[in-house]
Amino acid sequence: MSERRLSTGARIAAYRRLNRLTQRGLAARANVSHSLLTKVEVGSKPASQSFLAACAKAMAIPVTHLTGQPFIEEQSEDRLSGPLNDLRASLENFDLTLDDSPARTLAEIRPDVRDMVLARRDAQYARILGRSPALIDELVQLSQTLAGHHAEQAHHLLVQLYRSAADVAYALGLVDLVSLLLARMDFSASRCGDPYQVATYRYMRAYSTFTTGRHELGHRIIQTALADIDAGVRAADPVAVCAAGNLRLRAAILATRQADADTARGEVAEARHLADVLGREVTGNDLATGYAGAMSFGATNVAIHTAAVEMELGNHGNAAELAELVRVPAGYPPDRIGHHHIDTARARLLTGDNEGAMNSLQLARRIAPQKTRYHPSVRETIASLVHASRHATDSLIGYAHWVGVQL
Template structure:
């Protein structure tokens, strides 16, 4: 596989296809995708959707990270991620063995304050700071979970599960898929011992996210169905935490259904129905709402409406939906990660509808909102590559952005 960051995803698919001794038609048949679409993706004339990438990776017997070029190791070395990632791997070695540390764990209320601060870093997509602080918290909470009992032990596991959630978002965003799977296993262990069903739901939600990488969308959909059935009664009674969980599960089911067919048309009706259910939950809440596990509300649901159209390949509809979306200033300030991801999606839609200047403007907004998330997002690199191929004026701002991304 080429190591160059100048290699687009379609070229990587072609490279891996040739290594597997498959023709384009052979891979198209094996991945259950259109031969014409695959040909256009490999030549760079059509975008490689996440669904198509996952289908090709599954057919080729490789991880999606190989096709998108993740992890972007040169940039991670430049941004000094190697040491904290290594420390995180080391911290994950222990989850069930009590040790005898030099200093005993602090009181849980002191640790909880640091876990809350870690959550704020995750919400802001501060990847380096999150992964740098997490290993010490994991070690301390693992030890606390062995020393405490009763409700205090449950609270230690609750804090530990949430810490794992924070680092999972980072390692997933950086493209360390294997590490993400390990984090999820540890999170599941603590969630089951937390005495909190919402932590169990959150684990299922993140596990379904990993299905995007493997192409096992049907597994993710089933996970969401099971979790939704479990949270239904509490949500029906109006519990706001349960409503936040329910809404997020619906949104994840929406995206899983949208990606369940590489051509983007597989379960379109199901995807739209799931989104409508999420919108009804958002209306019940009445406003953007935060709880200790998940946040949810109208703003995030409308962001996913744009994402849904992008996933289905309806780029014109995505651009129109984005033009109608006006995020409250407090939401943008509170959830820069979601805002950044939104503008990454919008830029993809603008690119493939011929609005190249607008696409670059959206990428700049994504960088302002969540710079580390944007720099390491594979679809940002694909959009930048496509913009550069079409940039006859040799725009300096685009060239500077490309250098920043690593293209």
């Protein structure tokens, strides 16, 4: 069987044996149920994100080793390999002036960066990878040849580009590329004269700790970011409120990975309060940043995360009920809607609603196809549906092939 077709359970079993651990030994070291580990290894139960994080940490490996990321064959099929190489090449330079003179001005480049931000919200990975490298080259050159406020604006735009590319790299499971993009993001965020871009960098840095299992570090990063923007939050600056709301929601998910239900729900409550302060849905376009550079936030995002937190804490029935209550407004980012349906599919699967789980996965595919294809939870859910199905339907078979799950 090719690496592409190995299940997550099979990978856990393989790494467990490499570490010379019995099932009971790994369960004890990871502080997970032996019964659940057994079921995950044979494919009768999907592995939750917190379960994977615990097993990976117990064996001192990245979570991506267990999920099978990066999905190289899919990247090749989707023609992402060449653009990924171009992105890596563009990241080589971040602080030097090259001989070539900038061909365009900041005003000419800004709409293209805004398009990349919107592509991130639409989960259009190929679009981001195809256009970001050239934009990064242009903006690095401008950041080194301009001075004062104009140089800051170049770095401001670079932060948004790096963030869009980092979302793609994280989704594809390219841990090394995420680290490199975060380093570049840190460099420009500290030079753009905008404390909220530093908060955005820290938000993304905390996100990367999901891969390593350093959730306590992620929590500390978020607390630092919140302290930095506290004055803006207290003044009800909408950009600060949006940043703080997203940081609180990220802290909530980090807490679920540590099985800390009280902290997770407390962070969601803080985010809900911030959404009330904001009083509207913000997608970034209407903030006074000159382009879609702020983090979107509002009651919908809080509602989505409320269901996700219960999902991660193992309260699957409650999560499914909360997911049903989410009402997505027009124009809401497909990236978040797709993720919501992916989480809802898992909740429905674990409450025995296999048909509902499949319906949610189909919705996710329609709304955010690239995000859905590369999301490891989708593979887990589909693999469990295949395992539970006596007679797989054509739609299940087709979906399984599309995401690379062995029938």
